[in-house]
Amino acid sequence: MYRRRTRPRGRRAPGRAPGRTGVWLALGALLLAGATACGDGGSGKAAEESAAPSAPPSADSGEADSQRNIVFVLTDDLSEDLVEYMPHVEEMRKQGLSFADYTVTDSLCCPSRSSIYTGKYPHNTGVFTNTPPDGGFDVFHEKGNEDHTFATSLKERGYRTAMMGKYLNRYEPDMTVGGEKNYVPPGWDEWAVAGNGYPEYDYTLNENGRTVKYGHEPEDYLTDVVSRKGQDFVTESAKDGKPFVLDISTFAPHGPATPAPEDEEKFASLKAPRPPSFDKLPEDAPKWLAQKKPLPEKQLKKIDRNHRERVRSVQAVDRMIGDLQDRLKKEGVYEDTVFVFASDNGFHMGEYRLTPGKQTAFDTDVNVPLIVTGPGVPEGRTSHAVVGNIDLAPTFTALGGGTPASEVDGRSLVPLLGGETPKDWPRAALIEHHGAKDTAEDPDRPRKGSGNPPGYEAIRTADATYVEYADGSREFYDRRRDPDQLHNTYGELSGERKKELARQVAALRSCEGAKECGGAAGS
Template identity: 55%
Template structure:
């Protein structure tokens, strides 16, 4: 029997119990067992149907996983065959914490206030101090009756022993099960806050973090499915973030593999923006290092791919696969030699902002490729929609439910917004860049299915016609007519001020 059927029977059983209770005369409960009397109203057919059809949700979020790694992940490619791939999924910033904050909140950085990984305008501490955790997709789904679980990387600056409640390690609201780490990028010798208790792990093969998260997540699925209630879990891996540590059993895979030599590899765009125009070409040592790093990245995603397979197998074994939506995404992309830049992110090039979003399962059309422009702000309203709830008014994104089903929404955005601010140069930041010439200045950008437009704080601009120039090697900003530039600047200004789903959709739909 599927979880949907079990839920329907469960609701029906509750209804029968309540009706029976109203037919009997009851005596006062003893002091030790007294509790508020339940409502005797009978659940409506709509309520029974809602309980029966709320799908489970499994979100696998990776760290710095670029599109060029998908080819090394057979279980992920199987998800593409079984489900829907979004080719124009764009993150609000190619930096961990701002992107993750947008995903949790369904908001752009100008509304979350999270622009960096730490400091006065970013990081977990600011997210927490602003009260942002009181309203996320976790609290939405918890309120909708879901059992929720989080496993892995939360927000930058979060530490497993972080205490905001009288000495007990902190667990954010909305989560029934909480297993979160801090600086665990090595995937060994880390600590996890396990439901308020900090547990330390070592350097044995069995301690490899992605495998630990996989085991805990599959256990959560099994226990949750047995209840017959809907559940939602996020598994947030540290892989393949630097230092790109693979599981020991994968450390010798792909001998001789090198970073892809695309048309953009070690090449500056024509009329490159000021920050990039004088960037030196890559030297032999940099190329050799990036080849080794790319090989390790391909190795490190093998454990992520196995986890995907294990999660889907567990859903099948538990009898809930047909009632579950599985979502795979990355917080941002990664460049490795493109545009003469050594390993990193933070740019508005597609290498960094256009990342995988692959969805399969309940209500998802199989083998579908969707070119509609979607963003990480869309996941929260999608989850709320699937749970039968209205997304909170603060949400800037749109539900993907129709697109997942193969339908065409009456109105959809034409552009995604990207907001990036100069990161603080703190060596403790896991995304710290030793050489400032590799970091773009602050910028706002819009990315459509056809072009990318970027305007920097120093006044320089980029415009790439990606249909004619998919590698983004010809910056056409200098040749655009004045009225076109005026139009683009106005569009960016409107989008960077929008608040709420209606206003943001309207702003993003007016772009041509």
């Protein structure tokens, strides 16, 4: 099934890593080269709100030499409506920069994570689903994507790298790849990754090439286990004196959304939100959605129950964030660390008459939280620039003082983290989805009534969403006037506007590299 690839396993650069001053001078050059007064990526909104950003360290600041450390917490299926129950994440919003128009390349785990690691759209990673022949770890590996991730990039620049929690669908801790037993991908110094970690108990971790089984005791709860390991990695890295990147990817709040023992009885009377789109069909709904009936009372109760479970399960994630921040402060590296919180995709819970699920192009599924704190990042502000998960890998590379490869489709967010939006910033994000397969091994296979749209491509701007389905259906939502996406106005568009949208989708779904993809996105 797998073939061994000839590749560098990454190497640690000799001597001390490039100094902080040099890194910030390089990042400053990016700001000066690409930025103008705060714009909005063409959205017509203010690009940022509230106070001005603090300045990065100056050349004569006298602070210790170091590159920016990176802590990246990636959650699974976390939607915006859960953030209000996460006080540490809410505090991150006060301390940092939130991205209101952050869009994932697909509202499905494996293709989204593939884009995060590589900075590429699904049509360039080859990963469109969670299973072969067009998805899963198998395809990610066979296409050579593991050789070109933010981990390999940062490791080459002398970073200590760690990956903990969930990797890609179909990765198993004890798998043999190319003759390597208990396979660990290139670029990672520390590796503590599970296969089926969704229940949070009774799982196996691959710990640096050694499989370790965990049971059902309170101390085995997976989110807490990776939290402890992440804190230990911070301490070890601080002692080592090298810059580091820590990727902790939780299985929460993905179903079954098992809470930690101390959270099992919380939020007993909580009900799921009932936004205007709850149990409503859009006007002129696409074919796959148009015949949905109102949700029965039994399903409404189940939705409320699932929402409570999801809220309970993210309590441990929120504590983990607080514990990681405390450890960073204790070790004296918090002020040198960029902390990033995000989700691989969203989740609908009764909106559009859909039972709990994802995979649609509605904002419930593709527009998820992205919050960043750190040195020089504006406090308590919101950016309305159109950004995507393809932008994370080049951002991490740039924070490490590197230059993203030309074949990467995304762009570094460093200018935006400095409080500026370049004039040529892309105005549209591409979403690519292959119709899901009903495969028993796929934890994301669509449940009855949850929504299984046919394959589609979509573009999402700060103001609108346009979708082209394989069955010929089309959708257009003007989210300025219709933020809940209940009025499909595609039929009201002019013929020229329809052609323009079709041309843009065609250009984006075949683009390669930031320059070409940015041009297709209207930069």
